[in-house]
Amino acid sequence: MPSPFVSASNLRKTYGDFTALDGVSLTMDRGEVVAVIGASGSGKSTLLRCINYLDPPDSGEVRVDGVRIGFGEGARRDRVLPERDIRRQRAEIGMVFQHFNLFPHFTVLQNLIEAPMAVRGLSRAEATERARDLLNRVGLSGREGAFPAELSGGQQQRVAIARALCMKPRLMLFDEPTSALDPELVGEVIAVMRSLAEEGMTMLVVTHEMDFAAQTASRVAFFDAGKIVETGAPAQVLRNPQHPRTQAFLQRILRSH
Numbered sequence: 001m002p003s004p005f006v007s008a009s010n011l012r013k014t015y016g017d018f019t020a021l022d023g024v025s026l027t028m029d030r031g032e033v034v035a036v037i038g039a040s041g042s043g044k045s046t047l048l049r050c051i052n053y054l055d056p057p058d059s060g061e062v063r064v065d066g067v068r069i070g071f072g073e074g075a076r077r078d079r080v081l082p083e084r085d086i087r088r089q090r091a092e093i094g095m096v097f098q099h100f101n102l103f104p105h106f107t108v109l110q111n112l113i114e115a116p117m118a119v120r121g122l123s124r125a126e127a128t129e130r131a132r133d134l135l136n137r138v139g140l141s142g143r144e145g146a147f148p149a150e151l152s153g154g155q156q157q158r159v160a161i162a163r164a165l166c167m168k169p170r171l172m173l174f175d176e177p178t179s180a181l182d183p184e185l186v187g188e189v190i191a192v193m194r195s196l197a198e199e200g201m202t203m204l205v206v207t208h209e210m211d212f213a214a215q216t217a218s219r220v221a222f223f224d225a226g227k228i229v230e231t232g233a234p235a236q237v238l239r240n241p242q243h244p245r246t247q248a249f250l251q252r253i254l255r256s257h
């Protein structure tokens, strides 16, 4: 059996007495899109932050394409890499946040080119060419000189996606990427995510957009109290959930629509 492209094994994360991740394991094949759904506070964001070591797990391990994130390859289990090296590994994993997190005093172009130059060693000309291609791909050609505050939320989120792609990541993590948007702007961000999925990007998406989960995800994982309690094909989990917690969650969502 070939090893999975992404594997998170037995991740645990506590904050004081509170257990945010209670032994979470998840594997993804290359090109898979996994939607993570679940109630607020169940630990979905924590899972993403532990996968890319923005917030290191207390235990467990993460591998992307065989490389163990956060640790030197072949090193003792307990030898966590210096932050500089984790940053380099983390560059393999793109992250898109709910609140875009663009640098407000940088133009769109500056937001895109800084990390590829600093972390990937691209020249300004190379980074700029890559950035222009990606802005074109997310439908924002010509907005290179704009500042984030001059853009709509949907445009800012598309810049944030282009910025993550500028690092040529192997895996993309999305943390409720449309939750902060006005409803009429959700579609333009979902469209960019769909096209990324169609191009074969491996994506782990925390979302409340059930249409995205149903139509674009290859798999849905339902999260409850720090655990994945149910995972399967979207049609199976969303239409015929087996776990009582999944059933209760989906009923709540149906009622609120």
Ligand SMILES: Nc1ncnc2c1ncn2[C@@H]1O[C@H](COP(=O)(O)OP(=O)(O)OP(=O)(O)O)[C@@H](O)[C@H]1O
Pocket: 015, 020, 038, 039, 040, 041, 042, 043, 044, 045, 046, 047
């Ligand atoms: N840095 C932290 N310090 C203390 N507690 C934290 C920290 N980060 C998260 N938590 C707690 O861990 C729990 C899980 O949080 P998390 O943000 O992962 O949930 P979530 O499922 O993503 O929720 P939401 O949908 O509201 O974003 C929450 O109860 C939260 O208060």
